[in-house]
Amino acid sequence: MKNLDALLHHPASPLQLIEHEVFSRSDLRLFVKRDDLLHPLISGNKWRKLKHNLREAERLGYSKLVTFGGAFSNHIAATAAAGEAFGFSTLGVVSGEEIGAVNPTLSFARQCGMNLIFTSRANLRNYSETELLKLLEIEHSDAFILPQGGANCLALLGCREIISETVAQHGFAPDYFITACGTGATLAGIASGLTGESKALGIAVLKGGFLNNEVEKLLLECFGDKASNFANWALQNDFHFGGYAKWTPELIEFINDFKKKTGIPLDPIYNGKAFFATFQLAMQGFFPAGSTIVLVHTGGLQGIVGFNERFDNILH
Numbered sequence: 001m002k003n004l005d006a007l008l009h010h011p012a013s014p015l016q017l018i019e020h021e022v023f024s025r026s027d028l029r030l031f032v033k034r035d036d037l038l039h040p041l042i043s044g045n046k047w048r049k050l051k052h053n054l055r056e057a058e059r060l061g062y063s064k065l066v067t068f069g070g071a072f073s074n075h076i077a078a079t080a081a082a083g084e085a086f087g088f089s090t091l092g093v094v095s096g097e098e099i100g101a102v103n104p105t106l107s108f109a110r111q112c113g114m115n116l117i118f119t120s121r122a123n124l125r126n127y128s129e130t131e132l133l134k135l136l137e138i139e140h141s142d143a144f145i146l147p148q149g150g151a152n153c154l155a156l157l158g159c160r161e162i163i164s165e166t167v168a169q170h171g172f173a174p175d176y177f178i179t180a181c182g183t184g185a186t187l188a189g190i191a192s193g194l195t196g197e198s199k200a201l202g203i204a205v206l207k208g209g210f211l212n213n214e215v216e217k218l219l220l221e222c223f224g225d226k227a228s229n230f231a232n233w234a235l236q237n238d239f240h241f242g243g244y245a246k247w248t249p250e251l252i253e254f255i256n257d258f259k260k261k262t263g264i265p266l267d268p269i270y271n272g273k274a275f276f277a278t279f280q281l282a283m284q285g286f287f288p289a290g291s292t293i294v295l296v297h298t299g300g301l302q303g304i305v306g307f308n309e310r311f312d313n314i315l316h
C-alpha cells in the first residue's frame, strides 16, 4: 500500500489578492490561485492532474508509471518527482531529436529515478500511447499509462477541485477563472466544476485555434451527454506570441515586472502568457466593472532554468 495521503489531502493553495492599478481603476478584483505553491516539485496543474491518476494507479495495484512528453516538459518533471515522492518507478518517453538528451528538465527527471527513452517528435504526435509503446518495443503490462500532458478524465477531476477550493476560500463564486491552455485539460476540468454565473477563460499558448475542439472532445469523453452542462467557458487565441514556447521582449519584460511588483514568478511558456493576456483584457475593457477574477497559477517554474540557459538569463 502506498501512502498517498499528502497528495489526496493537501491544504488549499493560497488565494492571493493582487493590488494593481490596471484592475483597481476598472473596478476589478484580481486574485491569483497559487497552485504553484502546492508542492515544490509537483506544482500547479501537475499536482491537480496527477492526484486522482496516482490514486487509480495505486488502486489497480500498479507500481510503475509510464508517460510521454517534450524534452522540457513540466509533466515529465512532475511525474518523475511524483514517482519518487509516492513510491512509483517511472519511465518517460521523450522527444529527443533536436536537443539531445541533456537539459535541466531531463537531468532533474533522471535524478528522481526516471528512466528515459527518446523518440522523434513526429512519433509522439502521430501515435497513440499504446501504439508508441509497441513501436518502441516497451513492455508495459505492469505500468499505469499517463498520456502526454497528463490529460485524461482523472486529470479533469483534479482540476475541477480548483473551483470548489476557491469558492470555499473566497466565500462566493468569482466571476472568472482564467488558466493557460496547452492540451485544454485544465480548462475542461475547471469548466466542469463551475458553479452559478462563474465563467472559465482559457488562454491558448499554442497557435492554430484547435483547442476549442480539444476541450469539447475532453468534456464529451469524460462527461458524455452531460458535457453540454459545462458550456460556460471560452478560449482566447490572441496571446500565443507566435506559438508554443515562442516569446517577445514585451512578454519577458511583463514577467520580470510582474515578479518585481508582486513577488510571484511566472514561467514564459504558460503563465507568462496567461497573466499578460489577463492584463491586456482588463485594459481593453473585456471584464465588466465589479468583476472578480481568479487567475490560476499553474506552476511550470522548473522550466525557467532551461529557458534562461538558452536565452542568456533574461528572466530575473
Ligand SMILES: Cc1ncc(COP(=O)(O)O)c(C=O)c1O
Pocket: 044, 045, 074, 075, 149, 151, 180, 181, 182, 183, 184, 185, 186, 187, 267, 270, 271, 298, 299, 300, 301
Ligand atoms: C505550467 C503549465 N501550465 C498550463 C499548462 C496547460 O495545461 P493543459 O495542458 O491542461 O491545457 C501546462 C501543460 O500541461 C503546464 O505545464
